[in-house]
Amino acid sequence: MDEHINIFKALSDATRLKIVWLLTNIDEKICVSEIVEVLDEYQYNVSRHLKILKKANLVEEVKEGKWVFYYLTPIKSEFRQLIQEAIKTIPESQMNNEIHKCKILLAERPK
Template identity: 55%
Template structure:
């Protein structure tokens, strides 16, 4: 079993890569859940990279997943962890200006999902 400091290190390592940081930012600021195909389209990243990034974020305890029909949706782990709540607040403060393209693509994907 990992110690608290080891869990914290895993979270920081997971968020030290730009694609993973963007995935978390989108989940916090645009929608509460997202599937692999939506991430591929929004971030313009190959499927194998997205799957690897999601696996790393899940292993770090940041993400959970749920299956809805044929889709698997990923969402931020709801936890009482004060540490993870501080991390979520910190990530959410990244400027929308830095994520303009991704926000636009994500909103388009969400419209398609709703229809």
């Protein structure tokens, strides 16, 4: 039951829900600086939100060179699958600006 409560608590904040929505819909790893720019939030706040999402086992991180990228934790339970499907139902129209900024940033990444 604690796992379920932690997930609901983590997703109860609009910024954290937006981060998970972005990771769900862009299907790519993103770094803190990209999230900061996309959501127009302070770096400290984004890092704090990511820490909470990581503690709830919703996101994981991988270090590539000097960058740390975040991605969704692979789904291993029916509950997580249902949560992910619920998040996917949030209309893209609710996140037009954010998804547009994110796509531009991802396209500008060095190859």
